[in-house]
Amino acid sequence: xxxxxxxxxxxxxxxxxxxxxxxxxxxxxxxxxxxxxxxxxxxxxxxxxxxxxxxxxxxxxxxxxxxxxxxxxxxxxxxxxxxxxxxxxxxxxxxxxxxxxxxxxxxxxxxxxxxxxxxxxxxxxxxxxxxxxxxxxxxxxxxxxxxxxxxxxxxxxxxxxxxxxxxxxxxxxxxxxxxxxxxxxxxxxxxxxxxxxxxxxxxxxxxxxxxxxxxxxxxxxxxxxxxxxxxxxxxxxxxxxxxxxxxxxxxxxxxxxxxxxxxxxxxxxx
Amino acid sequence: xxxxxxxxxxxxxxxxxxxxxxxxxxxxxxxxxxxxxxxxxxxxxxxxxxxxxxxxxxxxxxxxxxxxxxxxxxxxxxxxxxxxxxxxxxxxxxxxxxxxxxxxxxxxxxxxxxxxxxxxxxxxxxxxxxxxxxxxxxxxxxxxxxxxxxxxxxxxxxxxxxxxxxxxxxxxxxxxxxxxxxxxxxxxxxxxxxxxxxxxxxxxxxxxxxxxxxxxxxxxxxxxxxxxxxxxxxxxxxxxxxxxxxxxxxxxxxxxxxxxxxxxxxxxxxx
Numbered sequence: 209x210x211x212x213x214x215x216x217x218x219x220x221x222x223x224x225x226x227x228x229x230x231x232x233x234x235x236x237x238x239x240x241x242x243x244x245x246x247x248x249x250x251x252x253x254x255x256x257x258x259x260x261x262x263x264x265x266x267x268x269x270x271x272x273x274x275x276x277x278x279x280x281x282x283x284x285x286x287x288x289x290x291x292x293x294x295x296x297x298x299x300x301x302x303x304x305x306x307x308x309x310x311x312x313x314x315x316x317x318x319x320x321x322x323x324x325x326x327x328x329x330x331x332x333x334x335x336x337x338x339x340x341x342x343x344x345x346x347x348x349x350x351x352x353x354x355x356x357x358x359x360x361x362x363x364x365x366x367x368x369x370x371x372x373x374x375x376x377x378x379x380x381x382x383x384x385x386x387x388x389x390x391x392x393x394x395x396x397x398x399x400x401x402x403x404x405x406x407x408x409x410x411x412x413x414x415x416x417x418x419x420x421x422x423x424x425x426x427x428x429x430x431x432x433x434x435x436x437x438x439x440x441x442x443x444x445x446x447x448x449x450x451x452x453x454x455x456x457x458x459x460x461x462x463x464x465x466x467x468x469x470x471x472x473x474x475x476x477x478x
Numbered sequence: 479x480x481x482x483x484x485x486x487x488x489x490x491x492x493x494x495x496x497x498x499x500x501x502x503x504x505x506x507x508x509x510x511x512x513x514x515x516x517x518x519x520x521x522x523x524x525x526x527x528x529x530x531x532x533x534x535x536x537x538x539x540x541x542x543x544x545x546x547x548x549x550x551x552x553x554x555x556x557x558x559x560x561x562x563x564x565x566x567x568x569x570x571x572x573x574x575x576x577x578x579x580x581x582x583x584x585x586x587x588x589x590x591x592x593x594x595x596x597x598x599x600x601x602x603x604x605x606x607x608x609x610x611x612x613x614x615x616x617x618x619x620x621x622x623x624x625x626x627x628x629x630x631x632x633x634x635x636x637x638x639x640x641x642x643x644x645x646x647x648x649x650x651x652x653x654x655x656x657x658x659x660x661x662x663x664x665x666x667x668x669x670x671x672x673x674x675x676x677x678x679x680x681x682x683x684x685x686x687x688x689x690x691x692x693x694x695x696x697x698x699x700x701x702x703x704x705x706x707x708x709x710x711x712x713x714x715x716x717x718x719x720x721x722x723x724x725x726x727x728x729x730x731x732x733x734x735x736x737x738x739x740x741x742x743x744x745x746x747x748x749x
Contacts, residue, residue: 211583211590216699217514224579228507239562243540244573245533247500263576264569273565310703310727323705323726327744330505331498332525335744337703342504407731410697414711414721416732419699427699427729427749434731438697456719 216431222424226366227263228341232277232348234258235268259347262367266374276375277348279361282368284381286358287388294395302403304396304421308345308359311338340424365393365425396423400430407434411441412449502529503577510584512741512748515699516734518692519591519599521644521742534577541570591692592649596657597633597679598691603642603650604634629661629669632678694735702728704745709736 235252268274312326327335340362376382642650702724711719
């Protein structure tokens with residue numbers, strides 16, 4: 209038994225990933241810069257803000273060496289706004305509220321623009337598009353730079369709960385935040401459950417079901433159920449799919465055959 | 479990060495710059511998630527893994543040096559020399575442990591898939607690197623009803639392999655040794671009592687191969703990173719019908735075979 213875990217990352221691994229999100233801290237003591245395997249860490253000079261991975265920020269916070277600046281979405285105002293969109297807005301009756309845009313993706317406000325993906329290049333020369341947890345979706349921003357409406361980042365459940373556990377004194381009204389996070393989770397979980405009806409679409413070749421805006425932990429919770437249902441549906445529909453595929457192949461073959469037949473008819477007439 | 483940074487990070491060569499460390503770390507993390515999410519073994523990213531192993535080795539040396547110097551300061555009873563030394567050490571060790579965790583989990587996930595479908599991967603490797611000599615000997619052994627046929631005979635010989643993709647070198651020898659042991663065990667425990675023609679482990683009588691591979695039609699969760707990525711109906715080459723089209727930033731539940739190509743191009747990310 210080399211590996212006992214099921215396919216797809218589990219909850220503890222998702223939390224581990226969420227700890228790679230970058231957050232903003234205000235250090236209370238100096239610390240020279242470090243070369244970590246996860247990338248360089250800038251020198252800490254109080255009271256200058258610094259951006260660190262969440263695990264490091266929590267380590268410093270627990271030792272009272274730093275304060276964490278909460279991300280803009282983890283604020284009662286932002287959360288109640290998102291909750292309102294999530295529960296009242298007509299467009300999002302059956303969908304999750306839109307996630308923060310990826311780099312190069314137009315924000316919600318200018319929908320007309322076409323997205324332009326901006327790849328980086330890896331050391332092997334391949335294209336690399338950054339994605340959560342390696343985007344600055346949880347760093348504190350100045351009011352000017354945050355033109356976009358607040359949105360829940362991919363790791364919102366984990367980051368929110370970790371900050372509530374370890375750094376509740378740095379948050380604005382933590383009790384209210386805790387309540388709002390719980391409400392949001394319930395609203396979104398209900399949407400996830402109601403979406404089971406359309407899962408049949410993912411069971412056919414080339415089909416799929418969109419879950420845009422879903423959070424990592426929500427995905428982790430439903431992963432086993434969703435993939436189990438879809439795989440079950442796929443097995444039930446396998447013979448039908450095989451028949452359809454053969455029919456398509458036959459049509460293609462017939463198309464070719466019809467062509468030659470026409471030629472033969474022409475030849476006969478001649 | 480703009481184009482200058484990218485050029486700079488490429489110019490400095492492997493393992494040199496801190497920016498490339500961050501990029502490699504992100505790639506490794508993404509590859510680990512992908513390996514955990516799909517049912518088949520993904521192509522082994524040899525250059526990336528070599529760089530990561532080098533970095534881990536260098537980091538361990540750095541930590542040892544730091545620990546040694548901290549021991550010196552204690553013996554000199556000069557604790558005020560560097561008050562942050564212990565903090566730095568603990569940060570470096572935490573970071574190292576996190577990276578090693580990813581590497582271990584990745585390798586163990588691959589080993590689990592390899593042991594589950596070992597015959598499938600051996601047959602795949604052997605058929606891709608087929609030379610006329612080995613195939614002739616194989617067909618000979620299959621046609622002759624040699625009464626001394628053992629299950630080990632059906633384990634493909636991969637000793638002369640050069641290209642071991644999608645496995646790494648050590649993984650290839652592991653899977654071969656594993657399958658040989660397994661075949662020997664089967665032979666000793668029950669297959670030896672069977673008629674010789676039923677002792678093979680790669681029988682495809684009746685048009686059905688008894689070698690089971692991973693199911694590539696299982697669904698995976700992906701995030702679309704390119705501007706627009708189509709999902710293909712069939713995973714194989716040739717005429718491909720396009721199903722739904724994913725847009726940038728979307729999260730979809732789709733079949734793995736339909737997005738495999740896009741994943742290889744880096745346009746989708748497995749979740």
